[in-house]
Amino acid sequence: MKDVASAAGVALKTVSRVVNGEPGVHPETAERVRAAIDQLGYSRNESARVLRRGTTATIGLVIEDVADPFYAGLSRAVETVVIDHGCLLLSGSSGEQPGRERELVETFCARRVDGLIMVPAGDDHTYLRPELEAGTPVVFADRPPGAGIDVDTVLSDNVGGARQAVRHLLSHGHRRIAFLGDDPAIFTAAGRLQGYKEELGGLFDQRLVSMRTPAPEAVRAAMDHMFDLDDPPTALFTGNGRCTVTTLRVLDGRRPALVGFDDFELADLLDPGVSVVAQDPSWMGRVAAELLFRRLRGDTGPSEHIELPVRLIPRGSGELTPGDL
Amino acid sequence: MKDVASAAGVALKTVSRVVNGEPGVHPETAERVRAAIDQLGYSRNESARVLRRGTTATIGLVIEDVADPFYAGLSRAVETVVIDHGCLLLSGSSGEQPGRERELVETFCARRVDGLIMVPAGDDHTYLRPELEAGTPVVFADRPPGAGIDVDTVLSDNVGGARQAVRHLLSHGHRRIAFLGDDPAIFTAAGRLQGYKEELGGLFDQRLVSMRTPAPEAVRAAMDHMFDLDDPPTALFTGNGRCTVTTLRVLDGRRPALVGFDDFELADLLDPGVSVVAQDPSWMGRVAAELLFRRLRGDTGPSEHIELPVRLIPRGSGELTPGDL
DNA sequence: TTGAAAGCGCTAACAG
DNA sequence: CTGTTAGCGCTTTCAA
Numbered sequence: 173m174k175d176v177a178s179a180a181g182v183a184l185k186t187v188s189r190v191v192n193g194e195p196g197v198h199p200e201t202a203e204r205v206r207a208a209i210d211q212l213g214y215s216r217n218e219s220a221r222v223l224r225r226g227t228t229a230t231i232g233l234v235i236e237d238v239a240d241p242f243y244a245g246l247s248r249a250v251e252t253v254v255i256d257h258g259c260l261l262l263s264g265s266s267g268e269q270p271g272r273e274r275e276l277v278e279t280f281c282a283r284r285v286d287g288l289i290m291v292p293a294g295d296d297h298t299y300l301r302p303e304l305e306a307g308t309p310v311v312f313a314d315r316p317p318g319a320g321i322d323v324d325t326v327l328s329d330n331v332g333g334a335r336q337a338v339r340h341l342l343s344h345g346h347r348r349i350a351f352l353g354d355d356p357a358i359f360t361a362a363g364r365l366q367g368y369k370e371e372l373g374g375l376f377d378q379r380l381v382s383m384r385t386p387a388p389e390a391v392r393a394a395m396d397h398m399f400d401l402d403d404p405p406t407a408l409f410t411g412n413g414r415c416t417v418t419t420l421r422v423l424d425g426r427r428p429a430l431v432g433f434d435d436f437e438l439a440d441l442l443d444p445g446v447s448v449v450a451q452d453p454s455w456m457g458r459v460a461a462e463l464l465f466r467r468l469r470g471d472t473g474p475s476e477h478i479e480l481p482v483r484l485i486p487r488g489s490g491e492l493t494p495g496d497l
Numbered sequence: 498m499k500d501v502a503s504a505a506g507v508a509l510k511t512v513s514r515v516v517n518g519e520p521g522v523h524p525e526t527a528e529r530v531r532a533a534i535d536q537l538g539y540s541r542n543e544s545a546r547v548l549r550r551g552t553t554a555t556i557g558l559v560i561e562d563v564a565d566p567f568y569a570g571l572s573r574a575v576e577t578v579v580i581d582h583g584c585l586l587l588s589g590s591s592g593e594q595p596g597r598e599r600e601l602v603e604t605f606c607a608r609r610v611d612g613l614i615m616v617p618a619g620d621d622h623t624y625l626r627p628e629l630e631a632g633t634p635v636v637f638a639d640r641p642p643g644a645g646i647d648v649d650t651v652l653s654d655n656v657g658g659a660r661q662a663v664r665h666l667l668s669h670g671h672r673r674i675a676f677l678g679d680d681p682a683i684f685t686a687a688g689r690l691q692g693y694k695e696e697l698g699g700l701f702d703q704r705l706v707s708m709r710t711p712a713p714e715a716v717r718a719a720m721d722h723m724f725d726l727d728d729p730p731t732a733l734f735t736g737n738g739r740c741t742v743t744t745l746r747v748l749d750g751r752r753p754a755l756v757g758f759d760d761f762e763l764a765d766l767l768d769p770g771v772s773v774v775a776q777d778p779s780w781m782g783r784v785a786a787e788l789l790f791r792r793l794r795g796d797t798g799p800s801e802h803i804e805l806p807v808r809l810i811p812r813g814s815g816e817l818t819p820g821d822l
Numbered sequence: 823t824t825g826a827a828a829g830c831g832c833t834a835a836c837a838g
Numbered sequence: 839c840t841g842t843t844a845g846c847g848c849t850t851t852c853a854a
Contacts, residue, residue, distance in 0.1 A: 173831065183841045186676055188833065191819045206842055218608045219553065220831035223846050230587075238563060239573040239779075248564040251590060260587055260604060262555075265576060279585060295604045424501040438763045454675055455563075465663045498847065508825045513849065545847035547829050809829060823852075831846105838841075 176447065180208040190351050191216055222284070225293070231464065232264040234273055234290040242413060242434060242453045243291065245459075246313065249457030250289055270294025270360075272407030277294070281308070283307055283476070287464045295357075309467035315359040324467070326460040326478045330360050330433075333449040334367025334483035335393040337409050337431040342371070345493045346388060346407035346427040346429060350398050352391060352419050364411050364433055368387045378444025380405055386400065386415045392422040406494040409433075422490055429492035440487055447490025450483050498539070505533040507671055516541055535788075547609070554791065557605030558588040559598055559615040563597075567738060567759060567778045571638065574782030575614055582790050584611065593796025595619025606633065612789045617677055620682075636794035638785040640684040649792070651785040651803045655685050655758075658774040658807035659692025662734050662756040665772070665809055667696070669755060670818045671732035675705040675723050677716060677744050688720065689736050689758055711740045718746040724751060733820040741771065754817035756809075765812055772815025773800045775808050 173191075177184045180464040182201060189197045197205075208214075222228045235243040246447045247263060254261045262280055262347040266273035280288060281303050288303075288310045293319040298446060300310060301308045304323065341349050351368045354361040361383060368374050379401060382394035397403055409430035416432030416492040420442070432439075435450035484490075499515075502509045514522050515530040522530075533539075536743045538788060556579045560568040572588060579586045587605055591598035598618040605613060607630050610611035613628075613635045620643040625635060629648065637650045666674050676693045679686040686708060694701050704726060707719035723730055735741040741757030757764075760775035784803060804820070809815075 184831095185833085185841060186839090189840090192833085198839060215607050216602075217548075217831050219544055219547040220846090223548050223848085224831080224833045225541075226846075228544065237573065238576065239566075239569045241564075241566060241569070244564045244569040248562065248590060251588070253561065255589065259610065261589065262582065262585055263576075263588055264586065265573060278540075282540050283585065417762065420763075436762075437742065438745075438761075438767070442763070442766060443768055444633070471830075491844080509847095510849085511824060514824090517849090523823060542847050543829090546831085546849075548845080549849045551830075613838090800838080823854105826852090827850105828851080830848085830850100833846090834844090836843085838839105838840105 173216075176205065176208045176212055179212060180205045207431075207441075226284075227484070228284050228286055229259045230285045230292075231259050231261055231461075232277070232283075232285040232288045233264055234276045234280070234292075234445055235263070235289070235360060236291050236293060237265045238263070240430065241436065245453030246291075246457035246493065247462075249454040250461045253458055253461035258415075265290075266293040270296070274299055280315055285349065287468055289460050289464055291315055291406075292317060293431035294318070306462055309464055311460045311464045313456055313469075314385075322475050324460075324463050324478075325470050326480065328360070328451045328456065328480050330363030330481050331367035331370070332453075333433060333484075334364040335371040336482070336484050337433065337449045337490075338368055340431060340486070340490055341359050341407045341409065341429055342375075344429060344491055347403045347494075348377075348380065348427075349407045349409055349459045350376070350405035351382070351409050351411065352386075352394065352413055352415050353356050353381075353383040355385050356383045361411050363391055368409060381424075383411070386412075386418040388418055388422060391415070392424075395419070395422055395426075406497055407492075416448070418480050420446070427492070427497060429490055429494075429496070431490040432448045433482075435485065442489075444458070444489045444492065445487030447487045452480065456480055498543075501530065501533045501537055502540050504537060505530045508686035523652060531537065545546040551609075553609050553611055554584045555608065555610045555617075556584050556586055556786075557602070557608075557613045559591055559601045559605070559613070560587055560588070560665075561593055561616050561739075563588070563591045563740075564590075566761065567776070570778035570787075571616075571782035574779040575786045578783055578786035578790065591616075591618040593618045595621070599624055599782045612636075612793055614785050614789055615655070616640055617642060619643065634789055636785045636789045636792075638781055647800050649785075649788050649801045649803075651781055651788065651805065653685070653805050654721045654753055654807050655688030656695070658758060658776075658809075659689040659734070660696040660810040661807070661809050661816075663693055663696035663776045663809070664760065666754055666756060667700075667732065669732075669754060669816055670820075672700055672819075673702070673705065673728055673730045674700070674732045675730035675753075676707070676734050676736065677711075677719065677740050678706075678708045679740055680710050681708045686736050693734060697712055710737070711737075711743040713743055713747060717749075720744070720747055720751075730815075731822055741773070745771070752817070752822060754819075754821070756815040756816055758807075760810065767814075769814045769817065770812030772812045773810050775810050777805065781805055 173188050176189045189201050210492050238417045251261050264276040295316040313326045319385045356362050410419050411433040413434035413436050434481045435448045439446040502512045508679050515527050576586050576689040587614035595618050614637045622642040638651045641650045681687050733758040735744050738761050757773045760773045764771040
């Protein structure tokens, strides 16, 4: 900038004004400065700018895994909103490890991100307190923070979605409905289990529930065990996209009715088409990011807790009746 | 840092030494400093550090779209390598728009990223020249740079993969093999078309080729047209994951043999299973990132051009014969 | 082993 | 409309 200034024969500050499009520069001077900039190939050093202004125009995003289609969709939506606001996105995957989540968050904070959107892996977020007190806005998406932390959240209607799925299966005559969900330590998995139980009421049978990280062998073992019961399930409710896919892989010719939580590509092309309770990851990302920017613009109201509705999409598998088995 | 220094009764520089784990600090002094840090909740301001040191420990990644499973997988792999090297990842999606690609790259460069990995959308990268001359290493993945730019590349064997696919179909008796590919302006699409032509030799028929952005209506129209020919195709070769999925959606009961470029989740669960020429996006991401870090460590050898092999996975659809139609 | 001073490149505040 | 000065928080250099 100094070089540009002397090349253009003006003061440093004038260059700064031109670079930042500040008003109050004679057009001719500005032109001279721009010429010098082009000639020298100058580009503003953002680090210095950040240091001086105290704001980084950077948002941090911590998710579980970019390679998971749900979080990929969420990421893309967040990215779009962030870029539209002239900011950049630092992102990282926690891989469902609380330690990694915390490391990422702390690294992002050391870089002084202006705000943070996170899908937490752990359930203790007291480490965020200094940042929150320093005024960094944080929005939790998909899962809420641990106890004692009061921040904005954007969640899906997990309980309601699960109830919808079970109600759908009940209405098609099923009474033995199994639940194949993820590790119940995960908030969404727990909520969906709760909805399943609530809707099932007296029909609930612990032996028809399996909750674990969806590894093929484990899911196959759980399924085999259920189908070996005297009173086997006639329908399955799977707790998230990965559970659904894993379950489909280990059906081995069995043809129970099936409703899965989460939509996925090609669900409509399978035979039968897979009925799902669909979330909208892009919507969640967009809502979370927009909420964050509202905070960044100075909205200091009480923390908001947005719950996004989910939608049951019938495609065939959820409309099979016990007689079809 | 100043506050920490006065709280601990030492000089600024001593705090800096402790924070950075530099040797030559009396253990007792260091302890006192650490206590002060904890008490004040101090954390180093990375922006200032960056400004002073001139290195950001940040890598920029520009891809086409994080929500595309191929690039999501690639992103995840890049992210892992980057984090393992103690760096952070700035990422953005170009959405196949050259202007957006350039904006992202320029923004990343203004932030002084230490290196750049990109899947280009455009074919003019001369704008990178100042950065390259300034010594910023850049690796192109999946697609090469435009003319006149000499950088490291990590590409798949597109031509060879296409030839493999066509050879496979030929060996199952097909002579009328259509190609449904993406916009030929895209490097990978062009390479796959070339392989298709080469392997087909005299059997090539321009009427069996359709290359465009895979929008359902357009693909359906192209297919209808081909199947209306006197000599319709008995087999299809689709040019990438999105083309394959779109094609599957518009088959409408027709049952040609099919081999797709790119693997995708559930390809094995469809009926018939979809045979594919599989790339490995994680591998590509890992190789690109590792190459970048090798450059960052000072390797100034001539630019490297790595070609990753692809693998044909037979699952049923590619093994149908003309008689099965 | 410790510290003082300079300065990275920029913007804010305040003149002219 | 333009310029001067101070200082963001850190690391580097040099001295004690």
